[in-house]
Amino acid sequence: MSARQLFSLVFIRKGTEILLGQKKRGFGKDLWNGYGGKVESGETIVQGAVRELKEESGLTVPDLKKIGILEFEFEGVETLLEVHVFETFKYDGEATETEEMRPKWYNIKDIPFKQMWPDDEYWFPYMLRGELFKGYFLYRGQDLILKHKLDAMEELPSE
Numbered sequence: 001m002s003a004r005q006l007f008s009l010v011f012i013r014k015g016t017e018i019l020l021g022q023k024k025r026g027f028g029k030d031l032w033n034g035y036g037g038k039v040e041s042g043e044t045i046v047q048g049a050v051r052e053l054k055e056e057s058g059l060t061v062p063d064l065k066k067i068g069i070l071e072f073e074f075e076g077v078e079t080l081l082e083v084h085v086f087e088t089f090k091y092d093g094e095a096t097e098t099e100e101m102r103p104k105w106y107n108i109k110d111i112p113f114k115q116m117w118p119d120d121e122y123w124f125p126y127m128l129r130g131e132l133f134k135g136y137f138l139y140r141g142q143d144l145i146l147k148h149k150l151d152a153m154e155e156l157p158s159e
Contacts, residue, residue: 007082012053062088108128
């Protein structure tokens with residue numbers, strides 16, 4: 001592994017519901033996911049998360065709680081993706097469809113795992129239980145996990 005690229009992933013929660021977005025183009029097209037993307041140079045991970053959420057959903061958030069760190073490796077790709085996962089129950093605005101994402105609120109009992117990245121089924125339960133987590137996934141293509149490691153954490157390293 002030579003390069004490491006930072007990403008954010010944000011989940012908006014409301015009671016027993018979670019906001020997911022269906023990706024309309026690019027990497028992971030048609031899959032449901034949280035909101036986020038690449039952290040740009042010069043911004044912190046949180047600033048990147050807030051910016052991506054606003055760009056992709058129209059929502060603004062006063063604060064985010066970091067709940068997990070996930071590392072993704074794709075067979076044959078040099079770059080390791082380091083994804084910082086956040087959640088918040090506080091937000092302003094209404095989620096709107098953008099060129100990139102189509103929003104939908106799901107009851108946490110009805111999360112559409114079959115239309116999501118395969119790794120989500122492994123770590124979503126930690127998030128839904130309120131546990132911090134750190135994980136690693138090695139993929140072949142976009143739908144086969146070759147190996148993974150996932151642990152609950154007492155605390156997460158700061159940026």
